[in-house]
Amino acid sequence: MANLIAEYSRNRRLRQRMREAPILAFLFMCALASIGTTVGIVIVLLEGALQFFREVPVFEFLTGTEWTPLFSNKQFGVLPLLSATVVISFAALAIAVPVGLLTAVYLSEYAPEGVRSIVKPVLEVLAGIPTVVLGYFAISFINPTIIKPLFSTETPFTALGAAMAMGVMLIPMVASLSEDAMRAVPASLREGAYAVGSDRFQVSVKVVVPAALSGIVAAALLALARAVGETMIVTIAAGSIANFSANPLEPMQTMTAYIAQVVFGDTERGGVEYQSVFAVGLLLFIFTLSINMLAQAVLARFREIYD
Amino acid sequence: MVTENFLNLPQTTTAEAAVEPARDATPESVIDVRELQAYYGENRALKDISLSLYSRRVSAIIGPSGCGKSTLVRCLNRMHEMSSGGHVKGEVLYQGENIYGAGVDPVELRSRIGMVFQKPNPFPKSIFENVAFGLKVNGISGNTSERVERSLRRAALWDEVKDRLKQSALQLSGGQQQRLCIARALAVEPEVILMDEPCSALDPMATLAVEELIRELSQEVTIIIVTHNMQQAARVSHHTAFLMMDQDKAGYLVEYGPTSEVFTNPKSEHTEAYITGRFS
Amino acid sequence: MIPAIARDRPIPMSRTVRKARGTAFILLAILATSLGMVALAALLLDVLRDGIGVLSLEFINSFPHYQAEKAGAKSALAGTLWVMSLTAVFAMVAGVGAAIYLEEFAVRNWFTRIVEININNLAGVPSVVYGLLGLAIFVYWMGLGRSVLAGALTLALLILPIIVVAAREGLRSVPPTIREAAMALGSTRWQAVRFQVLPAAMPTILTGFILALARAVGETAPLIAIGAFTTVLFVPTTPTDSFTVLPVQIYSWISKPLPEFRENAAAGIIVLLVVLMLMNAVAITLRNIYSRRSRW
DSSP states (O other): OHHHHHHHHHHHHHHHHHHHHHHHHHHHHHHHHHHHHHHHHHHHHHHHHHHHHHHSOHHHHHHOOOBOTTSSSOOBOOHHHHHHHHHHHHHHHHHHHHHHHHHHHIIIIIOOHHHHHHHHHHHHHHHTSOHHHHHHHIIIIIIIIIIHHHHOOOOSOOHHHHHHHHHHHHHHHHHHHHHHHHHTSOHHHHHHHHHTTOOHHHIIIIIIHHHTHHHHHHHHHHHHHHHHHOOHHHHHHSOSOOOOOOOTTSOOOOHHHHHHHHHHTTOOTTSHHHHHHHHHHHHHHHHHHHHHHHHHHHHHHHHHHHO | OOSGGGTTOOOOSHHHHHHOOSOOSSOOEEEEEEEEEEEETTEEEEEEEEEEEETTSEEEEEOSTTSSHHHHHHHHTTOGGGSTTEEEEEEEEETTEETTSTTOOHHHHHHHEEEEOSSOOOOSSBHHHHHHHHHHHTTOOSSHHHHHHHHHHHTTOHHHHTTOTTSBGGGSOHHHHHHHHHHHHHHTOOSEEEEESTTTTSOHHHHHHHHHHHHHHTTTSEEEEEOSOHHHHHHHOSEEEEEEEOTTSOEEEEEEEEHHHHHHSOSSHHHHHHHTTSOO | OOOOOOOSOOOOOOHHHHHHHHHHHHHHHHHHHHHHHHHHHHHHHHHHHHHTTTOSHHHHTOOOOSSGGGOOSHHHHHHHHHHHHHHHHHHHHHHHHHHHIIIIIOOSSHHHHHHHHHHHHHTTSOHHHHHHHHIIIIIIISOOOSBHHHHHHHHHHHHHHHHHHHHHHHHHTSOHHHHHHHHHTTOOHHHHIIIIIHHHHHHHHHHHHHHHHHHHHHOOHHHHHTTOOSOOOSOOOSTTSBOOOHHHHHHHHHTSSSTHHHHHHHHHHHHHHHHHHHHHHHHHHHHHHHHHSOOO
16 A cells, blocks of 8 residues: 555656656756857857958057048048947936936935835836937937037037937936945944934935945946947937047947947948947947946945945 | 932942942933923824933933833934934923924034944944044044044043054954944043943943943943843943833833832832843 | 043034035935936927827828828837737746746756856846847848847847846745745645746736836837838738837938938837836836735
């Protein structure tokens, strides 16, 4: 009798395991998919870039100051694209970090619950606006009604217009990540500061912000990675001229905008112009990945302090 | 209510006798609590508390958990109103002035009445910066390092940290962190220090060190200490207030008097039951 | 011994200075907070002003046209629906599958660590790079061409990390007692997950899923990269048809030199924002239903 039951359950368990093995294998494949994506990205970018570097030496690519793939005299110096990316990203951060940080301080340390319950969803909506829409906003509103009268510029495309739209895009991100970091600061630290006679301003600025600093830095880094990789705003609003300049009132083309420009047109597959997209893409990938990993490391340190 | 028999206060515990030098025979009251009611939103947490706390003495507040001990001390420097829904009725006179009066700035008040919390809460900054913080926020400049050193000496921490003032305060042990928090409170030269179960997160050795410190400090500052540990109250305090929770969940003052009397000859049977460990 | 007490109690800074500084700061903070909201309001008003005149049933029901006033968003809307349906299936299955594996079956080891780090980093890869991946792998290597299927697969990879993170959170919020109870009744680990844990975690997973999908609906760059056509004069009928989507159509109108097309772009944006609003409304409703149910 006991043997029978044992036998039965052994068989049953075996059947179940047989039936569930494919399921488990499938779940495992799903987890593998994310690794596959990364591997795919690296291979695709490397392969295209290597072909490109057979035509254009790496050194020339990295140090050249002329980017003219559409001219008869093709020049592939990435510095104009790189400088445009840097100028626009940092201009966007110069807007988003102070505004986002102040918003976070207000929401975390000052705002009554009622105000918070309005501001937070509005910021979420802003965070959900597609970037093509922000690009439209840049050329139909920011450029003509803010930048043109202020700096009497002529061109409908300026790096600054794109940067401002990008700043708007990044505000919710900086605000919400910084606010999370500030809310993670234990209440006991605030009490300790109040108890020696600090006012709310001092508690916010001298205790909470420094204690949340690594979280805030991580937020700024993640915003930087977003800015560097953002494509549509710059494609629409910053112009399509590779311009080695630091003047944000001029049109510029970023790395991402160049990629979009080439792939949007009907570029012949296999040509050096097509391959250049992968070289620029590889550079972009390396930048965003490094910034992201730095942000993760900073964030990990922050969690270490308060967990 | 206790001023009458206060004069012939017999100091029975040996520890107190050791640190009891000749001092003013008549203690003056610094804080007078009058008909204090404390609330969290609608809920009353304390009712009808009236007592006088004496200058340069240690007063202990004891009682079962939930009876409002912490709330009471937090009312004395207006930290209670920082809790959500926290508000009070009644008066707390500090040197004769009602701290809940119209013109009183709670920020200024807190720089004169310091506080030490249950869990050590040093800022994630250096030891030096922790102590100097109160000076900085109060706009006190000049001889900062002197003041920091003095505060650390008074908190009996100087010898342990003098070579590593620039190190993070988080690297100190729990007991050292708590003494650092005391030094931080001392730096702005408060006249009163409130201590909310300062030893509850410390091991016995660290607890002893803090108790020793409390006795020393009581020669120059007024200390009000909340504790759930009756031995501790007996060891360090001159006066003891016993609080209990009523049926309506509000804490009330059962008994207040010289520690020796409260412990050896309690007036209330509740007090006796509590100090003999029949409930906690 | 304790040094002598300093009776020279320092005099704190004046109350007026404190008050003035505090007020100035709070005003600055409120100003900053309202800046984001003002920008959003300006954006919405700007788009409404430009686009509301063009917006009509006819606009939604017309194909693109070289004359701005005859052009519409029909094929773009249809393409968006097509691509999103397929993206939803791919991303949901793969994302939830990966989450179940990581949360319910995997032993914590170097492999799961790598998967986790990898997912964190993938979330930061620019979307245009996913476009290049899709172009090289799906369009050319797998020979899918510039099809709905290639677009959907690309977007699925793009939102996969978001869904994995949301799904893991959902699974983690189900208390272990539920799994133990199911397994104590003789069910296998998979049965416990399939019949108890997954249904309990579903509302959270779905909320995260819809928000991720909303992100995909607004994506332009990766679809430009895999070559979504800008002038599509038909509604796709199979996954291998070529297609365009709303954001790409909007971009194409924006980049036309004739100013009339600006109005079409704005009208297209309104349609896109309405679609996104509806998706968010569904997500919020789900979240509310969930939070109204008793928590564990």
